[in-house]
Structures are given as structure tokens and as C-alpha cells.
Amino acid sequence: MNKCEQCIVRQLSSLRELTRDELIRISHCKTSKIVKRGEVLFNEGDQVNGVFCIKDGVCKVSKMSENGRDQVIKLITKGDLLGERSLITGGSSNLTARALNDMEICFIPKDEIVRDLKQNNNFTMSMLKDLATSLRDADEVIVDMAQKTVKQRLAETLIHLDNKFPKDDEGYIDVYLTREDIANIIGTATESAIRILSDYKKKGLINFKGKRIIIQDVKGLERIAQKY
Amino acid sequence: MNKCEQCIVRQLSSLRELTRDELIRISHCKTSKIVKRGEVLFNEGDQVNGVFCIKDGVCKVSKMSENGRDQVIKLITKGDLLGERSLITGGSSNLTARALNDMEICFIPKDEIVRDLKQNNNFTMSMLKDLATSLRDADEVIVDMAQKTVKQRLAETLIHLDNKFPKDDEGYIDVYLTREDIANIIGTATESAIRILSDYKKKGLINFKGKRIIIQDVKGLERIAQKY
């Protein structure tokens, strides 16, 4: 069994507020798991009876729209927590999580987390701060979705991906997204996303080989994302 | 000075978790205020050094998009809290709040709330639950903005307004929104909102006299909002 103490997730998430004793207890009840690319961590409507710690890999968290298209709400990556919101609201998940590549995760049962939330106010406060920040980010997304064009949103998403993910040896953004995934992040038709990507490539803003994308002109993309 | 104990806001918000003693302390440091229609409670970028309790009236909370259009994120009404998120994240507000009609509000200084958050875990947990629920709602909004047509979003907004606000003697929804406000809720041009409203009126789904709107066929609106 791996120690939680040195875990990357502990360093980056609210779990850093747990005391040594609490951490030891968590260490003993957590379970580790490998999730293969394409596999589902949980589905919309599932009861999520705990919190996932992402030790490695990336997953997309999405929600099915009433008209049958999937909307990617966020990408969860190494060091992140997943499922804490459903745990707090108590009900089943409103979102689906699916692995984009092979993942290494731990699962902490609900009761253990709830116990710590009730007893360790620093932990609760840190969680509160995280949620408040997420809400602020959500406001941004809502404004962008409502007011910006598809071209602007794609430019923004490319910048966002460039910031969030590491680069491989040649500088390509290290995340496995199909064109459909990208379209589902910005909320457009796959064909539209493809067309705009090709256009940005032609203009020298980006380059790509298949799914491997590299940003060549961040300033240019920023100009598109901001200027109307 | 009004007692906080019987206040509507206390009944409907996380403040219900405060103990009698905490409430008495809050009672003594809060300030009451009248805000006239059109006045701003706080602007994007302002330091909001406390929490607003809405005793009466309605305000719109919006955010300016980079292309210069205002997006209404939510409507805040009688019984709601306002400003707690900025308080928790610590920084300045990312949103602007403006009164839609005359309002009666109380203001509780930041330090008092923070003190209670640190000492009363029930209060913190309740706040945590509220934020988690708001995040879930935000997910819904993001999906709708990204995937639904303007017609669908307007239908949805009308249903939403019908649920959220009381009705006057004749059954009209009791909220003062211009056509531009409505357009800024659904994220479209004012002219588009006007056209679709007229269309819905012609189809007998709604009726309106000026800003006073009445829903005549909820089922019909639901069908539009859901079916693609």
C-alpha cells in the first residue's frame, strides 16, 4: 500500500489540510486502481460513494445535453480530486467521468471524508475555498459560452490546454483529445471545430499532427479570444 | 434595529445554522440599507467586505464579457445571501450586482462571518453544501448555453422565472426585466429575444403587456426547451 503522505494529490488538493493522524487513517481505508483509456469512472446518475484522487492520467468530465450531445465540463488531471461535490450535495452524480488515457487513481470512501469534514475545520474551509474558486471559474465559462463566437472559444480552449498540460519532447501538448472532444468542450459541431483548427494551422497560430497539437502564437490566439 | 432572529434571510439561508449567541452578535454589527432601482450594490473588481442579506427586492448579478456585452449570471431575491463567494475566495468581486427594483438589505461585515465560519462547523458545512449545489446548477447552465438554441434557452428562462418569482393579482410574473435584461440572461441580441417573445405570444405560449409577462402554456414551453 502506498503512503498518502507523499502523494501528489495530497500536495495539490485540500487533503493537505488533514492532520498526520487523519492521513494515516485514510491511508488504511483507501483503495488503489488502474483505469484504462475509454473506461468510465462513474456515470451521470451513479451514486458516488467517495472521492477519487488522481495520481496519474487525465479524464474528461461531461454531461449529456437534452438534445443528445455531450458537453465536456472540465478536464481532471494529475493531483486533482474528483467526486467531492456529489459527496457534499449527497445525491448522485450529475456528471460522467471517462478516462482519456490510462489512469492511476485512489478511492477514499465517503464516510471517511465526511468524518474529517465534520471534525477538521481547516479541511472544510479549504474545501469551501476550492468550491468558491470553481464557481468563479464557472461564471467565466458561462459568460464565454453565452457571448463569444465559436472561433473565440476555440482559441481560448487552446490557450487553456496549453497552460494546463505538460508538453512532450517536441513541444506538443500532452493530452489525448479527439476533434469531437474538442468540439464538445467549446460546444460546437465536430466539423466546425475541425474547420477552425485547420484555419488556425493555415494562419500559423498552431500546428498539429493528428491529435498532437502545438501552440505557435499564443499572443495571436489571445487576440482572437478577446477581440470581437 | 431589527432583530435577525425572525428575518426571512435567516430562515432561508445558511445563517439558520448560527447559534443564538452568534446571531445576537451579528444583530449588533449589521447595517440596514435601502437600495433604489438601478443602483449598484457592488461592481466587478470592488472589494466586497462582507455579506448582503436580501430582505426584499430583486437584483441582477452580471459579468461584462470581453466583447462588451453584459451577461446576467443570476437573479438574487428575497431571502438570499449575496457576496459570500467573494468573501470566501478573499479577493475582489468578479461580478456586478444591480437592483432591478427598490431593495431592502442588510450588510454583515466580513470579519464577523469569517469568525463564525471558523468556529461553527455546522455553518461552514451548510455553506459548503450551498456552494456545491450552486456548482451543480452552474453545470446545467453551461450545458444549456453550449448546446441549446436561443429559442430553447428563452423557453427555459421563462419557465425558470415563472418558478422563481411570485405572481401579481392578474397572474403576471412579478419581476422587472427589460427585453435587454432577458437577452442578457440567455446570451443573445436584444432583437432576437424580442422576436422570439413575440413569436411565443402569437403561439399562445405566453402573453405580455410591456414588461409584465404571464405564462400560459408551461408544457408547451417545456417541450420547446427540451426537444431539439
Place this chain on the structure above:
DNA sequence: GGGATTCTATGATAAATATCAGTTTTTTTC
């Protein structure tokens, strides 16, 4: 390693939505 499948790409067209211009109506203000 070759067939099946999924993914990417492109053109043609249709549909949705924004913009611009101008008019009428309502609301505010003095």
C-alpha cells in the same frame, strides 16, 4: 498485415442568429 472501424477532412447547403436602420411606444423628467 489486412480488413474493419473510427477519426479527420472538405464541399455544398440550410438554418440560426446578429447587425443595421428606422419607427413606434413607453417611461422618465422637469
Place this chain on the structure above:
DNA sequence: GAAAAAAACTGATATTTATCATAGAATCCC
């Protein structure tokens, strides 16, 4: 209560985006 300002409305047109159809490229899978 009249003038000014703001809001609501309508038509014409341009732009954006989705849809449909089809073909080539990459990937998966025995």
C-alpha cells in the same frame, strides 16, 4: 403634461454555425 430619453418593435440583410454527404487517413484488432 410636454419634451426628452429609453425601450420595444420590425424589416432587410449579413454572418455564423449546423447539417448532410462523401472521401481519405489513421487506428484498432485479431
